[in-house]
Amino acid sequence: MKPIEIKDIKLHPVALPLVEPLKTSFGVDEYKTAVIVEVITENGISGWGEASVNLAPGYGPETMVTGLHVLRHFVLPLLIGQTIEQATDVPRLLRSVRGHNHTVAGAEAAVWDACAKANDMRLADYFAAFLPDGQVPRDGAVVGVSIGIQPTVEDTLAIIRKRLAQGYGRIKLKIKRGWDIELAQGVRAALPDITLMLDANSDYTLADAEHLKQLDQFDLLMIEQPLSHDDIYEHGQLQPQLNTPICLDESIHSVSDLQVATQIGALKILNLKPARVGGFTHSLTMLRHCVAHAIPLWVGGMLETGIGRAANVAFASLPGVTLPSDISATDRYFDPDITEPAFVLAEGSQLRVPNGTGIGVEVQPDRLTDFSARWDEINPF
């Protein structure tokens, strides 16, 4: 592998209007915000990464302000001027920065893109270089779509039907306390055969076990993160009471969390969000863990812009990612996106891995400028 020398790093905080906001049990945003990280090498390559952070600490503890602060004052000084042999060296360089996984993941992703480009490789192939020999990426990632909380079952059904017509093969519905059984019942009655799953985003407690058991009758692929965002133990108490497999999202931040969860039976499926676990190096370790323990996994999303999404598509094309990922076509999120070309849904509910080197999509400088200006306008801090 050819190394890269990091000459400079630029930060581009952005806000993109969402085509369809995603209402969850913890809130709703009109804008997708992120800090775009641009790593510039001595050879003139720009590597792009996305620190996916929101305005509020609603999904995880990080925000736009903490992301910018930690990147500027702690992450960038550790990377600028460094020679990086391979992207998996980044966690070691950043070991003095604890936590802030989404933030660190954005910087690491930019290095991954730069390294893949320096080696004239697609990011998917550069990832696969760190897997056992013979494990090659597939042509695309099998994906589904995540649908926010709607006012009525009928509204939800209308959106599901639109997504099915577009070719999505797996539907995920957000639920919350008081908006669950009636929804699942209504959707199943109308669409008995679709591949359906629910995501509670941590809205329940173990005291709701009896209530949650009612979901077993709806033949769900899984229920994502029913209990607290920082709980593993009680998910281990809940899983044996349900037939529906529990998938953990919010509460798995590290390989260690995953080992504990595996050991106590707190999950049957993993939502692997590269941002949440601090980047792709750790994601690769977790992928290997899941393969070794026969835990199905899929790649989760944070409504990423084309920059973060392209990297997630590359990761989701790896063997070992066994269930449809939360990565949808560009038109589900933005019009326009920061990058070109758009991701479009292909045959088999897939997004194709682009052919170009690195993330394989091109950042549009004028749009980056526009979306940075939009961030300045809406930044309430």
Ligand code: OSB
């Ligand atoms: O819980 O998976 C989640 C988006 C923001 C925060 C949390 C979640 C989500 C999604 C989006 O479900 C999936 C996507 O990016 O399409």
Ligand code: MG
């Ligand atoms: Mg989730």
